[in-house]
Amino acid sequence: MPRPFNVEVVTPEGVLFSDDAEMLSLRTPEGEIAFLAGHSPMVGEVIGGDVRIQVSAGDERVISVAAGFVNVARNNAVVIADELHTSEALGGLS
Numbered sequence: 001m002p003r004p005f006n007v008e009v010v011t012p013e014g015v016l017f018s019d020d021a022e023m024l025s026l027r028t029p030e031g032e033i034a035f036l037a038g039h040s041p042m043v044g045e046v047i048g049g050d051v052r053i054q055v056s057a058g059d060e061r062v063i064s065v066a067a068g069f070v071n072v073a074r075n076n077a078v079v080i081a082d083e084l085h086t087s088e089a090l091g092g093l094s
Contacts, residue, residue, distance in 0.1 A: 005037035005075040007053055009063055011083065016063055023054040024077050026070060041073040051079055 004020035025034040027049040046068040053061040068081035 003037040005035075005077065007077045007079075009051060009053070009065075009079045009081060011081050016081075016084075017053060017061060019055065021053045021055050022057075023052075024079075025052045025054075026050075026079065028070075035072055035077050037075050039072050039077075043069065043071050046070050046079060046081065051081070 002022040004022055007017065007019065007021040007024050008015060009017040023034055023036055025032060027033075027047050028044050029047055033044075046065060048066050049064070051063045051065055053063070055061060063081075064084060065079070065081035066083045068079060071078045071080070
């Protein structure tokens with residue numbers, strides 16, 4: 001079982017998700033990337049698409065973003081998104 005790490009997804013409107021997760025995956029200009037606990041530090045651009053957060057086996061949250069940035073360091077990942085693709089992405093998250 002993967003170790004959990006802290007994941008946050010924030011927009012100018014507020015925090016959409018803040019909790020421990022086993023994996024975070026998203027799209028960058030270089031392609032899809034996934035983060036697990038212990039990932040080396042990274043700051044990068046996020047391009048439009050789905051940000052997938054695997055909270056635990058069988059529990060995945062999906063947030064569609066237009067664009068943004070990701071910062072990963074010391075078992076924390078923060079996705080800063082400028083806006084969501086759809087308002088339905090807000091339902092049931094946080």
